Amino acid sequence: MRKEVIGNATAIYALCDYPSMAPRYVGKTVQYLHERHKAHIHSAKAGKRLPVHYWLRKQIASGNRLAISLIEYAGQDWAERERFWIAEYRRQGHRLLNLTAGGEGLAGYVMPPEHRQKIAAALTTRQQFSCLRCGAPFTRKANEVRKGHAKFCGRQCANSHNKGGRRG
Numbered sequence: 001m002r003k004e005v006i007g008n009a010t011a012i013y014a015l016c017d018y019p020s021m022a023p024r025y026v027g028k029t030v031q032y033l034h035e036r037h038k039a040h041i042h043s044a045k046a047g048k049r050l051p052v053h054y055w056l057r058k059q060i061a062s063g064n065r066l067a068i069s070l071i072e073y074a075g076q077d078w079a080e081r082e083r084f085w086i087a088e089y090r091r092q093g094h095r096l097l098n099l100t101a102g103g104e105g106l107a108g109y110v111m112p113p114e115h116r117q118k119i120a121a122a123l124t125t126r127q128q129f130s131c132l133r134c135g136a137p138f139t140r141k142a143n144e145v146r147k148g149h150a151k152f153c154g155r156q157c158a159n160s161h162n163k164g165g166r167r168g
Contacts, residue, residue: 010078011070012085015040015052018065025052025097026071026086028078037068051097079103133157 010030014023015037029036044056059066074081082102089096125142131153138153152158 009073009075011036012072012074012078012081014069014071014085014089015056016067016069017059018067021067021069023069023089023094023096024055026082026089026102027098028074028082033068033070037066040068041066051099055097131157133161 010028011033012026012028013033013036015025015027016023027036031039040052041056041060044053044060047053056066071085072081079102086096086098086102126139127142127145127150128137128139129150130137132151134153134157136153136157140150144150152161
């Protein structure tokens, strides 16, 4: 079986509109090109949210064929060659979907603050409560709520409530 990649070489490739073969995305791989192509399609179908994935989903939904094209094999300088091809295709007027100038995946991509806030909100497990003793608002993580630690804002209120409850 002949490998798509020769030795340690890294393939620089383009995902292209078909049949015009206009490049839309430039990347690098050490996989067989057809495997990398399938991986892009799988990521798009799985709902990944990069511009290349939106484009791929649109192409798939429209019934358009998708193409991957080998640009060149690069050695140790693959990052420099990827940057070169991204810059060259952009200079030629191609509307590439790459978020960066290339070379290290998403390195250098600065996520907008709104996007970071959305991610943080989705990851938070905290819930808002009011203290039974003093009425102060407080938050607790989901695992603390499951343990039953969502009645008092702190140890002082919990202790004073428990002492008061035992006397009465």
